[in-house]
Amino acid sequence: xxxxxxxxxxxxxxxxxxxxxxxxxxxxxxxxxxxxxxxxxxxxxxxxxxxxxxxxxxxxxxxxxxxxxxxxxxxxxxxxxxxxxxxxxxxxxxxxxxxxxxxxxxxxxxxxxxxxxxxxxxxxxxxxxxxxxxxxxxxxxxxxxxxxxxxxxxxxxxxxxxxxxxxxxxxxxxxxxxxxxxxxxxxxxxxxxxxxxxxxxxxxxxxxxxxxxxxxxxxxxxxxxxxxxxxxxxxxxxxxxxxxxxxxxxxxxxxxxxxxxxxxxxxxxxxxxxxxxxxxxxxxxxxxxxxxxxxxxxxxxxxxx
Amino acid sequence: xxxxxxxxxxxxxxxxxxxxxxxxxxxxxxxxxxxxxxxxxxxxxxxxxxxxxxxxxxxxxxxxxxxxxxxxxxxxxxxxxxxxxxxxxxxxxxxxxxxxxxxxxxxxxxxxxxxxxxxxxxxxxxxxxxxxxxxxxxxxxxxxxxxxxxxxxxxxxxxxxxxxxxxxxxxxxxxxxxxxxxxxxxxxxxxxxxxxxxxxxxxxxxxxxxxxxxxxxxxxxxxxxxxxxxxxxxxxxxxxxxxxxxxxxxxxxxxxxxxxxxxxxxxxxxxxxxxxxxxxxxxxxxxxxxxxxxxxxxxxxxxxxxxxxxxxxxxxxxxxxxxxxxxxxxxxxxxxxxxxxxxxxxxxxxxxxxxxxxxxxxxxxxxxxxxxxxxxxxxxxxxxxxxxxxxxxxxxxxxxxxxxxxxxxxxxxxxxxxxxxxxxxxxxxxxxxxx
Numbered sequence: 001x002x003x004x005x006x007x008x009x010x011x012x013x014x015x016x017x018x019x020x021x022x023x024x025x026x027x028x029x030x031x032x033x034x035x036x037x038x039x040x041x042x043x044x045x046x047x048x049x050x051x052x053x054x055x056x057x058x059x060x061x062x063x064x065x066x067x068x069x070x071x072x073x074x075x076x077x078x079x080x081x082x083x084x085x086x087x088x089x090x091x092x093x094x095x096x097x098x099x100x101x102x103x104x105x106x107x108x109x110x111x112x113x114x115x116x117x118x119x120x121x122x123x124x125x126x127x128x129x130x131x132x133x134x135x136x137x138x139x140x141x142x143x144x145x146x147x148x149x150x151x152x153x154x155x156x157x158x159x160x161x162x163x164x165x166x167x168x169x170x171x172x173x174x175x176x177x178x179x180x181x182x183x184x185x186x187x188x189x190x191x192x193x194x195x196x197x198x199x200x201x202x203x204x205x206x207x208x209x210x211x212x213x214x215x216x217x218x219x220x221x222x223x224x225x226x227x228x229x230x231x232x233x234x235x236x237x238x239x240x241x242x243x244x245x246x247x248x249x250x251x252x253x254x255x256x257x258x259x260x261x262x263x264x265x266x267x268x269x270x271x272x273x274x275x276x277x278x279x280x281x282x283x284x285x286x287x288x289x290x291x292x293x294x295x296x297x298x299x300x301x302x303x304x305x
Numbered sequence: 306x307x308x309x310x311x312x313x314x315x316x317x318x319x320x321x322x323x324x325x326x327x328x329x330x331x332x333x334x335x336x337x338x339x340x341x342x343x344x345x346x347x348x349x350x351x352x353x354x355x356x357x358x359x360x361x362x363x364x365x366x367x368x369x370x371x372x373x374x375x376x377x378x379x380x381x382x383x384x385x386x387x388x389x390x391x392x393x394x395x396x397x398x399x400x401x402x403x404x405x406x407x408x409x410x411x412x413x414x415x416x417x418x419x420x421x422x423x424x425x426x427x428x429x430x431x432x433x434x435x436x437x438x439x440x441x442x443x444x445x446x447x448x449x450x451x452x453x454x455x456x457x458x459x460x461x462x463x464x465x466x467x468x469x470x471x472x473x474x475x476x477x478x479x480x481x482x483x484x485x486x487x488x489x490x491x492x493x494x495x496x497x498x499x500x501x502x503x504x505x506x507x508x509x510x511x512x513x514x515x516x517x518x519x520x521x522x523x524x525x526x527x528x529x530x531x532x533x534x535x536x537x538x539x540x541x542x543x544x545x546x547x548x549x550x551x552x553x554x555x556x557x558x559x560x561x562x563x564x565x566x567x568x569x570x571x572x573x574x575x576x577x578x579x580x581x582x583x584x585x586x587x588x589x590x591x592x593x594x595x596x597x598x599x600x601x602x603x604x605x606x607x608x609x610x611x612x613x614x615x616x617x618x619x620x621x622x623x624x625x626x627x628x629x630x631x632x633x634x635x636x637x638x639x640x641x642x643x644x645x646x647x648x649x650x651x652x653x654x655x656x657x658x659x660x661x662x663x664x665x666x667x668x669x670x671x672x673x674x675x676x677x678x679x680x681x682x683x684x685x686x687x688x689x690x691x692x693x694x695x696x697x698x699x700x701x702x703x704x705x706x707x708x709x710x711x712x713x714x715x716x717x718x719x720x721x722x723x724x725x726x727x728x729x730x731x732x733x734x735x736x737x738x739x740x
Contacts, residue, residue: 187475188443192530203479228442230472236445 003096003118004296007108008128009169012176018147021138023291023300024284027063032290034064035299042095042117044086045071046102051258051282052122052132056099059289063299068095083107084114091115096297100124105165118296126163132257133169135288137177139280140215143253151178156208158184158241159219159265160226162191166257167219171197184208184241188230204240205247215253216243218265234264242267248275255281311725312336314347318355318686322362323655324663324675333360335682338725343678353732355686358719361658362675363395363683365665366635367485367562368460368538368610371397371428373419374412375404380615380703382416385635386424388613388702390729392635393661393685393718396427396669398485401438402461408433408444410452417453425728426721427683429455429669431485434473440464443473446480455669458485460538465491467523474533483534488520488545489586497626499572499587507576509625514542514593517586521545529557536668537561539612541586543596550605560668562610563597565638566708569645570594574708580621580628581706584614587630601660602652608664611638615704633707636700639687640714648715686720686732693717 026032041060045053053071060067070086083102090098095117100108105127112119123129141147155174161167161183174181182200183190184207194201202208205216221241223234231237238244243254244267254266254276262268271278294300315333320343322328332347333340371385380388389397399416401407407416413430420428432454436442438461446457457477463486464470470486477484493516498504500511521537528535529552540546540563549561566584571591574582582588589597600606611634620629639661646652662685666674673680694713697705721729 186479187531188472188479229469230443230476232443232445232476236448240447 003116003298005112005118006120006130006292006296007112008121009130009133009173010128012172014176014178017134017137017173017176020134020288020291020295021141021147023294024134024138024287027290027294028287032294032300035294036060036063036065036297039065039096039297039299040094041065041067041097041099041293042090043067043069043071043099044090044101045122046083046100046107047123049101049122051285052101055285056122056289059286059293062286063290063294065293068093083110087111087114091117097293120292120296123165125165127165127168129165129169131285131289131292132166133173134292135284136170136217136255136257136281137173138288139277139284140253140255142284143277143280147177152180153214154180154182154212155215155217156182156184156202156205156211156213157217157219158205158208158243160189160221161185161194161219162189163222164219170217171199182208182211182213186231186241189226205243209247209250209252213252215255216247217255218243220257220259221261221265223261223264238264238267241265243270245269245273248273251275253277258282311338312341312349313351313353314349315353315355315360315684315686316347318358318360320360320676321655321658322663322676323659324362324673325677327676328655333676333684335722335725338682340676340678340680340682343676357688357690359687359689360676361393361685361687362662362666363685363721363723364393364639364661365396365669366394366611366613366638367398367536367608367665367669369397369399369613369635370402370615370631371399372615373403373416378703379617382419382423382428383425384701384703385613385615386426386428387729388633388635388700390425390721390723391701391718392638393687393721394426394635395683395685395721395723396429396666398429398431398455398669400460401431401433401458406433406437407431408436408438410445410448413449413452413454426723431456431458431460433457434459434464434477434484435469438462440466440469443476446477446482450480450482454482456483456485456536458487458538460485460487463487463489463491463520467527470524471527471531474527474531474535478531478533483536485536485538486524487538488517488524490516490520493519497583497587497630498575499589501572501590503572503575507578509575509578512587514544514589517542518544518548521548525549525552525557525559528552528559529555532558534558538610539564539567539586540597540600540606541567541589542593543600546597546600546605550600553605560607561605562608562665563601563606564612565609565634565641566632568594568598568601568609569641570708575625578625580623580625582708583625583628583630584632584708585630598646598651602656608660608668609638609642610665611635615702616706617704618706621706631706633700633702633704636702637695637707637709637714639718640693640716641709643689643716644714682722682725684722685718686722687716688719689716691715691717691719
């Protein structure tokens with residue numbers, strides 16, 4: 001059976017996005033049933049994760065797959081088994097798909113070179129987090145009334161771009177969907193050559209709204225690690241890079257990959273406000289990941305459209 | 306009286322302003338705090354006869370310690386600004402190593418308010434780059450800027466870890482602030498004077514030139530890489546000056562200054578073993594003095610800044626090893642440089658005015674600076690022929706730790722005008738003087 005890896009969204013095309021989002025919608029509406037019956041999905045999480053792991057597990061089970069889950073705690077991974085040894089073992093056990101989360105960029109691609117199973121990147125270091133960006137596009141397109149409504153929208157990605165795998169998947173995905181993207185961060189939270197993206201780089205949420213942002217995508221600030229060294233204080237960060245109620249008067253939408261630092265990148269009263277897509281994003285995870293697993297394993301070759 | 310109370314004519318001074326090319330005897334009319342007219346035969350009800358005096362754009366000192374808050378026994382905004390005015394300085398940047406350190410927006414806004422009330426000259430606040438100048442946690446630079454901070458610096462200590470300095474530069478770039486860098490590697494700077502012949506013979510622990518040069522190189526490499534606006538202050542060695550030149554040629558957004566004392570004094574002084582002569586960076590051998598002077602002449606170093614650092618007598622009348630480092634600078638800067646460099650043919654008077662007024666003025670103001678119609682009337686009047694002896698009891702500063710005490714100097718500031726007001730006056734003129 002042909003397998004299809006989901007390693008990166010760098011270079012993703014508009015048709016591919018439409019295909020995944022369409023199939024996600026079919027899963028969500030029940031038009032696609034237990035497409036993964038008889039398939040084995042392996043969740044190999046070399047880094048702590050709650051929501052992504054749970055979301056993938058639900059997606060696999062709801063589509064009828066057998067699920068093997070190994071995480072850093074209480075497994076061979078914790079005992080120091082190398083990435084490749086783990087992959088070879090899973091391959092030998094007959095996994096059809098390996099969903100991998102790892103602290104280093106490139107781990108998913110390395111895995112794919114050593115297994116016959118389809119590999120789905122569930123986040124590797126600062127590299128990529130394709131299913132997060134896909135579920136974000138799904139949630140946003142649903143909120144706007146369809147995939148075609150994404151084109152021409154302006155989205156500002158705010159926060160720690162430097163360390164963010166989410167940002168590295170979001171940027172090519174949003175652009176492939178026809179959106180205009182701006183980055184909003186201090187230079188300490190951007191790669192030195194951030195200009196490589198060819199995107200506007202702005203210095204506050206206010207500037208993003210002046211630029212015309214209609215969606216504000218806030219990234220999580222790892223505040224324990226960043227304050228002091230790269231950001232002076234939560235107060236200053238929140239002042240310039242935090243999304244507050246006052247930013248929503250013109251109807252901007254707010255997104256965040258979770259978990260949210262309330263009062264840092266988003267004020268508490270924004271998280272569950274009408275402008276917030278955050279609950280929708282979480283809810284979109286299962287449908288999108290079901291679609292990705294179905295496409296990855298070849299269980300569904302084309303969107304049932 | 307028909308003319309406006311804030312209008313007068315300075316008549317007959319020799320105006321020298323390299324930025325506008327003015328060089329000759331002419332009259333200057335000031336009105337509403339600005340230069341209104343420059344020409345010959347200007348009339349006004351109130352006129353100042355400046356015959357035989359020189360008129361320059363007001364001097365600008367981007368490096369001063371006015372010891373406020375915390376050590377008002379040594380200097381205050383009032384006394385520091387009076388000393389600045391007596392030295393012909395019309396704008397000054399205050400460094401943040403006070404007690405407490407200027408690292409919080411509320412300290413900056415408090416200082417800005419006090420400057421408005423207490424300072425005779427324009428004064429700008431440089432805030433700390435890192436909390437407590439410790440080189441660890443970034444300060445809230447954007448909030449500091451909103452509170453009125455002009456730049457950021459860990460002056461007095463220097464940022465020791467390159468990675469920390471780099472992030473500081475990157476964040477300052479985002480905040481739109483210039484980083485003023487005191488270049489000193491503390492792992493090398495273990496002594497109290499320059500580690501040279503004089504230190505060897507006198508038996509005083511020395512800090513090698515590399516303490517400054519290695520830190521300067523690091524700061525310049527990081528400036529070039531990050532694209533931050535960086536100012537290297539008090540360059541004191543020939544090698545550090547050459548490094549500045551090298552990086553300027555490679556497109557780094559860098560400026561640099563040196564001090565009057567590094568341009569006029571050498572480490573020979575430490576053979577006296579007097580605590581008065583301790584300063585940081587330390588006085589260097591004559592080769593460095595000459596190299597730094599050449600760099601200033603050639604434009605590699607952009608301007609002069611005094612590092613005016615008042616200290617109580619009890620902190621200077623000590624053995625070198627126990628004395629606090631630092632010299633007074635405001636009141637002697639022009640005369641020391643005029644006497645030691647211009648009169649000896651090492652620097653032209655025009656370049657001295659450029660490096661004390663025009664270049665630092667453009668740096669502070671972020672635009673044109675000079676004696677031109679419409680520009681703020683910040684001016685300095687000097688009697689180049691006056692000889693005077695530097696005496697502790699005639700200094701305006703609250704402290705008296707000048708390295709030129711007892712020295713006979715040529716050229717004396719006789720009048721200082723800030724925004725059209727005469728804030729310092731040794732001419733006997735009696736108009737526009739602030740109470």
